[in-house]
Amino acid sequence: MKALILAGGRGSRINEIYKNINKCLMPLNGKTIIEYNLDTIKDLDISEVIIVVGYKAEEIINKFGNNYKGKRIKYVIQWEQRGLVNAIEYCKELIDEDFLLLLGDELFFRPDHNGMLRKFQEIDVFAMCGVVPVSDIKKISNTYSIFLNDKNTIYRLVEKPDKPFNNFMGTGNCVFKKEIFQYIEKTPINYIRKEKELPDLIQCAIDDGRVVKSYNISSNYFNINSKEDMDEALTFFEGMNN
Numbered sequence: 001m002k003a004l005i006l007a008g009g010r011g012s013r014i015n016e017i018y019k020n021i022n023k024c025l026m027p028l029n030g031k032t033i034i035e036y037n038l039d040t041i042k043d044l045d046i047s048e049v050i051i052v053v054g055y056k057a058e059e060i061i062n063k064f065g066n067n068y069k070g071k072r073i074k075y076v077i078q079w080e081q082r083g084l085v086n087a088i089e090y091c092k093e094l095i096d097e098d099f100l101l102l103l104g105d106e107l108f109f110r111p112d113h114n115g116m117l118r119k120f121q122e123i124d125v126f127a128m129c130g131v132v133p134v135s136d137i138k139k140i141s142n143t144y145s146i147f148l149n150d151k152n153t154i155y156r157l158v159e160k161p162d163k164p165f166n167n168f169m170g171t172g173n174c175v176f177k178k179e180i181f182q183y184i185e186k187t188p189i190n191y192i193r194k195e196k197e198l199p200d201l202i203q204c205a206i207d208d209g210r211v212v213k214s215y216n217i218s219s220n221y222f223n224i225n226s227k228e229d230m231d232e233a234l235t236f237f238e239g240m241n242n
Contacts, residue, residue, distance in 0.1 A: 001117070002095055003046045003071075005037055006087045006172070007104030008054030008078035022056040023224065024104035025063065029237040033224060034060070034104040040113055041102070042069045050094055051104075052087045054078040083195030084172065085187055092181045103172035107233055108132075109220035109240065113173070116215040120175040126210035127180065127202060129154060130173035130217030137164045142223055144170035144199040146214055154212045157199035159190065172198060173217055180205060 007024040024034040031039075034051075041049055049071050053060050057077055066073050074094065078087045088101070100117065111130075120128045131146060145164035147156035157170065183204040187196045206212050222233040 001046055001098050001100060003041045003044070003049045003100045003102060004088070004091055004095065005034065005041075005049065005051045005102045005104050006084055007034055007060060008052045008057070008087050009081050009105075022053075022059055025056075025059055026224070026230065028107070028230070028234055029241065032063075033107060036107050037102045037104060038064070038068045038071070040108075040111060041100075042071055044100070044113055044117060046071060046100065048072045048074065050074050050076060050091055052076045052078050052090060054081050054087075083193065084198045085184060085196035085201050088201075089181070089184050092184075095181075096178060098175065098177050101172060101174045101176060103223075105224045106172055107222040107224065108171075108173075108218040109236070111173070111218040112215075113217065116173075116217055117175060119213075119215055123213070125213050126177050126205055127212045128175045128215050129157075129202065129212065130171045131168045131214045132171060132218055132221040133167055133216060134169045134221075135167070137167050140164040140167075140169045142225070143172075144197075146170050148214055152214045154202075154214055155206065157203050157206075159197045159199045168214065169221065170199065171217065171221060171223075174198075174202070183208070 025032045053075055061075055064073055076090050078090050116128055116130055141160055145158045145161040146154050146168055147165040148154045183201055186204045187201045190197045202212060222229060224230055
């Protein structure tokens with residue numbers, strides 16, 4: 001299995017503070033945000049890491065080179081930043097096996113990726129979405145909401161919902177069968193953001209009869225898109241070290 005990290009977007013809101021670096025390289029508690037993702041991968045049964053770069057691509061490439069703590073790295077350049085699904089599409093020639101998707105601007109505290117990968121293989125599903133239970137469901141409006149049954153089978157995903165289905169917050173950390181690439185062309189363009197969204201890609205597979213499950217990947221999750229997100233994550237991680 002390979003791991004795919006998406007790190008190509010600029011992040012216009014956070015760049016008001018960090019104007020001269022890719023937001024995935026922002027420092028947080030002693031290391032960059034993307035390093036938290038790479039440190040997660042180094043302990044998994046992953047053969048290769050593919051990083052999609054775009055904005056300030058050379059900074060990421062120069063920092064990590066072709067190896068991180070024993071894991072081989074390849075890079076793909078997303079020449080136009082047209083969203084997550086477009087970034088995934090750039091990698092279709094390099095991925096001919098099931099893969100783990102991570103977002104370079106997402107942070108977890110003690111995530112259970114190993115458990116998610118093991119469950120994915122045990123029950124043989126098409127995809128597995130890492131979710132986080134939250135007490136404040138308003139936060140789900142920053143990611144996506146899932147509708148599922150008591151067996152954790154997902155039937156509906158909605159990007160940035162005004163009214164989330166429940167208290168499960170969807171993340172960009174998912175495991176996919178390689179056939180997910182077949183659904184990229186079918187994925188509709190979001191009428192607001194004018195790009196294809198990850199939940200809509202997964203929904204296309206569900207509508208085609210594919211089985212998608214959820215997995216509680218962590219109890220603490222941060223999606224870094226603003227100074228407030230950064231401050232919240234910094235406060236949390238500093239508190240864990242005290």
